[in-house]
Amino acid sequence: MSDHPAEPIRYAVDLTDRLHHLVRVTLTVPADLAAAARVVLPVWTPGSYVVRDYVHHVQWIRATDADDTEVALTPDGTTAWRLPDDVTGPVTVTLELYANDLSVRTNHVDDHHALLIPAATFPYVEHGTDRPHLVHLPSQTDGHRTWSLLPPADDTPDTYVAEDRDHLIDSAFEVGDLPHVDYEVAGVPHMFVWAGHGGHPDLPQIAKDAAAIGEACVELFPGELPTDAYTFLCVGWDTGGGGLEHRDGAVLQMPIRTFQDDDLTSRFQSLVAHEYLHLWNVKRLVPAALVQPAYEHPTHTPSLWVAEGWTAYYDELLPTRAGVWTPRQLLDTLRDTWDRTETTPGALLQPLRQASHEAWTKHYIRDANTPNVMTDYYGHGSLVAWELDLRLRRADPSGDGLDAVFRLLWDRHAGSAAGYTEDDVLDAIAAVGGDDLAALIDARVDHAQRPVIDDDLLAAVGLEFAEAPNGRPVPTLGVQTTEDAQGVTFTSVLRDGPAWRAGITGGDRLVAIDGSTVATGELSRALLAAEPGQDVEVTVTRGPRLLRRIVTLDEPRPRRRLRALETTTLQARQVFERWTGHELSEL
Numbered sequence: 001m002s003d004h005p006a007e008p009i010r011y012a013v014d015l016t017d018r019l020h021h022l023v024r025v026t027l028t029v030p031a032d033l034a035a036a037a038r039v040v041l042p043v044w045t046p047g048s049y050v051v052r053d054y055v056h057h058v059q060w061i062r063a064t065d066a067d068d069t070e071v072a073l074t075p076d077g078t079t080a081w082r083l084p085d086d087v088t089g090p091v092t093v094t095l096e097l098y099a100n101d102l103s104v105r106t107n108h109v110d111d112h113h114a115l116l117i118p119a120a121t122f123p124y125v126e127h128g129t130d131r132p133h134l135v136h137l138p139s140q141t142d143g144h145r146t147w148s149l150l151p152p153a154d155d156t157p158d159t160y161v162a163e164d165r166d167h168l169i170d171s172a173f174e175v176g177d178l179p180h181v182d183y184e185v186a187g188v189p190h191m192f193v194w195a196g197h198g199g200h201p202d203l204p205q206i207a208k209d210a211a212a213i214g215e216a217c218v219e220l221f222p223g224e225l226p227t228d229a230y231t232f233l234c235v236g237w238d239t240g241g242g243g244l245e246h247r248d249g250a251v252l253q254m255p256i257r258t259f260q261d262d263d264l265t266s267r268f269q270s271l272v273a274h275e276y277l278h279l280w281n282v283k284r285l286v287p288a289a290l291v292q293p294a295y296e297h298p299t300h301t302p303s304l305w306v307a308e309g310w311t312a313y314y315d316e317l318l319p320t321r322a323g324v325w326t327p328r329q330l331l332d333t334l335r336d337t338w339d340r341t342e343t344t345p346g347a348l349l350q351p352l353r354q355a356s357h358e359a360w361t362k363h364y365i366r367d368a369n370t371p372n373v374m375t376d377y378y379g380h381g382s383l384v385a386w387e388l389d390l391r392l393r394r395a396d397p398s399g400d401g402l403d404a405v406f407r408l409l410w411d412r413h414a415g416s417a418a419g420y421t422e423d424d425v426l427d428a429i430a431a432v433g434g435d436d437l438a439a440l441i442d443a444r445v446d447h448a449q450r451p452v453i454d455d456d457l458l459a460a461v462g463l464e465f466a467e468a469p470n471g472r473p474v475p476t477l478g479v480q481t482t483e484d485a486q487g488v489t490f491t492s493v494l495r496d497g498p499a500w501r502a503g504i505t506g507g508d509r510l511v512a513i514d515g516s517t518v519a520t521g522e523l524s525r526a527l528l529a530a531e532p533g534q535d536v537e538v539t540v541t542r543g544p545r546l547l548r549r550i551v552t553l554d555e556p557r558p559r560r561r562l563r564a565l566e567t568t569t570l571q572a573r574q575v576f577e578r579w580t581g582h583e584l585s586e587l
């Protein structure tokens with residue numbers, strides 16, 4: 001025991017060479033921890049379950065003592081270094097990082113901005129992880145400022161304070177002269193920062209929508225907001241999209257043209273809802289395995305069907321309840337997710353709990369055969385959440401459906417040092433909806449099976465699936481495609497589908513159908529010239545080979561749409577309104 005508080009772990013960031021994507025980080029190892037200290041750079045960042053080996057970006061690393069004399073730094077494993085046993089006094093470890101990888105999980109630094117993901121930036125000191133971690137990060141460029149998800153230090157400018165190592169790893173930084181807007185949710189300050197180059201975001205509208213979505217979250221989880229301040233850091237690039245939740249904020253990535261495009265704007269609103277809901281689900285209501293993750297190795301959990309699947313379900317429902325989305329947008333998005341899961345062979349091979357466990361090696365590392373062996377714990381998980389919600393609302397029309405289960409799980413396990421287990425989730429379902437329903441959901445995620453959402457369940461909220469012919473449906477090849485300037489590539493060929501049966505395989509590039517070349521954007525038109533059941537000759541290249549295969553086209557899936565039943569009961573209309581926040585007549 002000591003009367004003196006432990007010396008904090010200190011970092012300083014130097015952005016002098018940011019134009020060349022270089023960041024210099026200095027870590028001061030306190031004197032009492034220095035002898036034989038092990039310094040570790042994480043291999044992954046929370047929320048993105050794949051080993052990224054950030055050590056790849058370390059250009060060089062060295063250590064010096066208080067007299068600036070070189071201290072030996074011995075590699076210890078792939079991503080760690082050890083100081084000598086006999087070193088005394090504090091030791092400074094300096095490393096240079098190459099930061100030219102723009103995503104929400106990696107560092108990107110240039111003259112415009114500097115996005116720093118702490119897991120990729122700050123090596124931690126073993127045995128010092130419980131101490132406060134201080135980061136000194138001046139912007140160093142006139143007119144630029146630093147945004148941190150950490151609170152600022154009271155006494156030192158440009159310095160930010162993390163309670164411990166895990167708090168630092170969960171708090172991104174952004175630097176630049178960037179458009180931003182303030183807003184409030186439940187009286188708590190929030191900020192949105194746009195780090196896209198151009199793009200002309202309508203900041204007041206973004207703030208209005210994000211605040212409305214935030215208030216919808218507070219209705220889902222009543223009580224005090226579980227943060228003192230919240231910041232969205234949003235980067236923009238020519239393509240791509242995604243988000244990564246942090247303890248008191250999130251990093252988003254969207255195409256720069258997002259705010260001039262209605263579909264992208266809808267995706268952006270859903271992304272805002274998704275990452276914001278993680279403030280509760282994942283960041284404070286935590287799967288047991290993720291409460292104390294190991295940053296040098298993968299940390300597996302079976303619960304991503306709740307952590308991500310339920311979040312994915314609510315990232316469509318909450319914008320609807322907030323009035324940011326229409327109920328039509330909600331239903332069309334649910335239909336699209338339904339169609340995608342129905343046509344993914346992997347949904348009948350990989351159970352959802354297994355998909356969660358295997359996120360590290362399947363979800364984040366894909367190849368052409370992935371759709372045949374993997375199911376998506378986001379989309380598939382959201383459909384299980386939808387089925388559960390509908391079953392609860394049918395059984396108790398005046399109840400709160402899945403909201404009630406979510407709240408119970410929150411009341412029982414939020415902030416718990418043990419997190420929640422799969423049994424805890426089933427217990428909460430059983431408490432609201434009974435043991436049989438808990439057993440049904442257990443089977444849905446433990447076995448490879450699709451959710452069952454039938455006419456009777458839909459009728460409970462006044463809906464039905466109806467054929468919605470919109471032009472002639474396109475006969476199907478059973479492939480997933482990507483298109484670029486060179487043409488169409490069959491990125492994946494679905495198992496036992498028409499192309500699979502004909503001997504076409506993932507990665508083949510399409511040249512022609514029935515002797516006519518098929519250019520970018522022309523595949524649907526080429527297939528419309530044929531009938532289901534008809535044989536067509538498909539010409540592809542596979543590396544240096546030119547191949548012709550006869551493919552018998554399948555019937556297309558019928559186009560369907562969720563719509564209001566022609567006659568509905570008052571009760572069904574009321575349940576729809578409790579579910580979506582809108583009247584059924586708005587459809």
Ligand SMILES: [Zn+2]
Nearest residue numbers: 274278308311
């Ligand atoms: Zn998520």
